[in-house]
Amino acid sequence: MDVRDILTESLRSALGDLGVDPLPTGITIERPANPEHGDWSTNVALTSAKAAGRNPRELGMALAGVLEASPPMHVTAVEVAGPGFVNFRLANSWLHDVLVDVVSAGSDGWATHTVGTGLSVMVEFVSANPTGPLHAGHGRGACYGDSLARLYQRCGHEVTREFYINDRGAQMQLFADSLAAVAGGTDIPEGGYHGHYIREWAAEMPEGADPLEWGYERALADQRRVLESLDIHFDSWFSERSMIDSGAVEEAMSDLRSQDAVYEDDGAIWLRSSDHGDDKDRVLVKSDTEFTYLLPDVAYHRDKFQRADRLVNVWGADHHGYVARMHSAMQALGHDPSELQVAITQMVSLQRGGEEVRLSKRTGEMVELAEVVDEVGTDAARFTYLLLSVDSQQTFDLDLVASQVNENPVFYVQYAHARIDSIVRRAAEAGMERTPLDEVDLSLLGHQRELALLRALHELPDTVLRACRERAPHQVTTWVRELAASFHGFYHDCRVMGDGIDEGLSQARLWLVEGVRIGLVVALDLLGVTAPEEMWREEDGVG
RNA sequence: GCCCCCGUAGCUCAGUCCGGAUCAGAGCAGCGGACUUCUAUUCCGAAGGUCGGAGGUUCGAAUCCUCCCGGGGGCGCCA
Numbered sequence: 001m002d003v004r005d006i007l008t009e010s011l012r013s014a015l016g017d018l019g020v021d022p023l024p025t026g027i028t029i030e031r032p033a034n035p036e037h038g039d040w041s042t043n044v045a046l047t048s049a050k051a052a053g054r055n056p057r058e059l060g061m062a063l064a065g066v067l068e069a070s071p072p073m074h075v076t077a078v079e080v081a082g083p084g085f086v087n088f089r090l091a092n093s094w095l096h097d098v099l100v101d102v103v104s105a106g107s108d109g110w111a112t113h114t115v116g117t118g119l120s121v122m123v124e125f126v127s128a129n130p131t132g133p134l135h136a137g138h139g140r141g142a143c144y145g146d147s148l149a150r151l152y153q154r155c156g157h158e159v160t161r162e163f164y165i166n167d168r169g170a171q172m173q174l175f176a177d178s179l180a181a182v183a184g185g186t187d188i189p190e191g192g193y194h195g196h197y198i199r200e201w202a203a204e205m206p207e208g209a210d211p212l213e214w215g216y217e218r219a220l221a222d223q224r225r226v227l228e229s230l231d232i233h234f235d236s237w238f239s240e241r242s243m244i245d246s247g248a249v250e251e252a253m254s255d256l257r258s259q260d261a262v263y264e265d266d267g268a269i270w271l272r273s274s275d276h277g278d279d280k281d282r283v284l285v286k287s288d289t290e291f292t293y294l295l296p297d298v299a300y301h302r303d304k305f306q307r308a309d310r311l312v313n314v315w316g317a318d319h320h321g322y323v324a325r326m327h328s329a330m331q332a333l334g335h336d337p338s339e340l341q342v343a344i345t346q347m348v349s350l351q352r353g354g355e356e357v358r359l360s361k362r363t364g365e366m367v368e369l370a371e372v373v374d375e376v377g378t379d380a381a382r383f384t385y386l387l388l389s390v391d392s393q394q395t396f397d398l399d400l401v402a403s404q405v406n407e408n409p410v411f412y413v414q415y416a417h418a419r420i421d422s423i424v425r426r427a428a429e430a431g432m433e434r435t436p437l438d439e440v441d442l443s444l445l446g447h448q449r450e451l452a453l454l455r456a457l458h459e460l461p462d463t464v465l466r467a468c469r470e471r472a473p474h475q476v477t478t479w480v481r482e483l484a485a486s487f488h489g490f491y492h493d494c495r496v497m498g499d500g501i502d503e504g505l506s507q508a509r510l511w512l513v514e515g516v517r518i519g520l521v522v523a524l525d526l527l528g529v530t531a532p533e534e535m536w537r538e539e540d541g542v543g
Numbered sequence: 544g545c546c547c548c549c550g551u552a553g554c555u556c557a558g559u560c561c562g563g564a565u566c567a568g569a570g571c572a573g574c575g576g577a578c579u580u581c582u583a584u585u586c587c588g589a590a591g592g593u594c595g596g597a598g599g600u601u602c603g604a605a606u607c608c609u610c611c612c613g614g615g616g617g618c619g620c621c622a
Contacts, residue, residue: 034564043563046602056602082564083602129622171622191621268620279545279618286620293622320547321617346548347616388556391548393615395555404584407571415584426581470560478557481569492577492586499580537584 004029010072038087045084056084095454096442102515116157122308127164130219131175134369143385145314147473176212252299261332276328345390383410416484418535449490480523
């Protein structure tokens with residue numbers, strides 16, 4: 001049982017004893033920033049003062065009195081401070097209980113949640129046009145979307161990862177025309193694609209191949225390959241064209257008509273998106289009877305709502321303006337717009353050798369995502385893309401991320417795991433197996449380093465839940481960096497085994513280290529980063 | 544002109560959604576220390592701040608509201 005539940009129940013009962021009515025619906029227990037304020041604290045006396053008809057400080061004193069008379073489990077002192085905060089001091093036993101929880105749950109069970117049980121979520125991400133390779137900027141949305149999916153899974157949701165393929169329209173045609181032009185030795189059409197890959201691919205294209213079909217397959221295969229190299233695997237690849245063939249686009253249109261959500265003007269068909277928060281109406285069918293990108297997109301989202309309870313789209317910052325119109329269209333079709341959440345990732349700029357590299361598929365100047373992965377490796381790429389809030393712009397420095405020296409937090413975290421595995425190997429070599437947990441005296445864990453680790457482990461379930469709710473995987477990154485820092489401090493100050501280390505203490509520390517390993521594995525897995533068994537400096541060689 | 548994101552230590556960023564406690568955190572850079580040890584890719588210390596600015600709400604604001612300044616992105620019958 002989480003220590004906060006113990007405290008909450010005691011507080012609720014104490015408030016009842018004091019005749020507070022109604023009891024507060026939520027009692028918040030926080031860890032004070034200042035350790036002098038105790039291990040846990042509540043502001044309930046401040047928030048319930050009115051209902052109690054007393055001033056906060058007085059209510060706090062009364063609460064403390066009741067609680068001191070029969071202290072809740074682990075509690076050694078109850079104090080009132082400031083305007084009426086009630087502060088608890090606890091015996092270390094509450095932290096030892098955390099360790100029992102962690103190792104009992106294991107990496108499959110610790111920091112899992114059930115908030116999503118029975119809810120299906122479809123995370124749509126990347127969804128790049130099949131007109132070329134993915135570039136470094138796509139990497140952010142790719143790693144973010146995949147990590148988000150992992151978070152939803154850990155919180156109990158049934159998750160589908162989907163890639164929407166824009167396999168029709170003007171861009172596809174330009175791409176095909178560009179390929180054909182290069183293959184045929186003519187000029188690339190205006191607005192066409194000029195990237196280096198166009199020349200490569202045109203050279204690969206067999207005689208007589210349809211440039212559109214062949215190019216589409218070529219691009220898709222390329223994109224899929226780099227995503228897989230990042231350990232990102234989609235459950236479904238959804239074709240825009242397929243909705244034309246299946247009549248889904250026509251159905252969406254007739255739905256919109258029957259909802260009176262469209263009208264004709266200037267020979268075009270418009271969506272009344274301004275009725276639902278967009279700043280203007282949008283064209284669905286152009287006056288030349290071609291669809292805009294929007295109509296198939298509406299059909300696509302309508303389709304997704306048949307397949308999942310919640311939709312999450314990951315879009316780049318350049319698409320933020322489309323959020324309102326898509327919400328508007330979904331509302332017109334009778335969906336709750338809050339069930340379509342759009343996460344916007346801000347731009348990534350690349351540096352290499354101190355020079356900024358511009359990303360633009362059309363001018364042909366770009367760094368392919370595949371190059372990034374080649375240069376820095378999967379783990380460093382993923383960790384780095386997930387280092388910052390996606391609300392912040394990111395400068396990805398290839399030289400820095402590729403370097404396996406200081407400055408690069410991914411190695412710091414992975415090294416913590418490698419050290420743990422090393423300890424476990426050494427212990428095994430010394431014939432020291434962990435004895436069953438219930439035979440180990442965890443009360444021997446009282447060093448500040450040990451307690452800091454246990455506090456960090458206790459935070460992981462909250463961090464996972466918050467990261468999922470706020471769609472912010474970087475919070476997991478922040479947490480795991482802090483856990484690694486605590487571990488390295490522990491490693492330095494507290495030997496697990498060896499001269500002068502009592503057998504009982506060794507056992508307790510072996511279990512502590514196992515708990516930390518579980519925390520690292522859980523967090524790294526949420527980020528899609530591996531937890532290596534060993535790491536050696538290159539110049540040292542292996543062994 | 545309108546919309547979105549950002550502005551916190553020299554640099555790069557957490558913290559802001561949901562306001563709390565006269566220490567606002569981390570990494571890196573720089574300075575000074577620690578290996579006869581389970582991996583020094585590590586650890587410890589000192590230093591470093593008008594939280595972009597101004598008002599407002601509040602017992603209390605980095606956090607909420609308004610305006611302003613600066614940086615980035617977006618505003619098509621392109622996708």
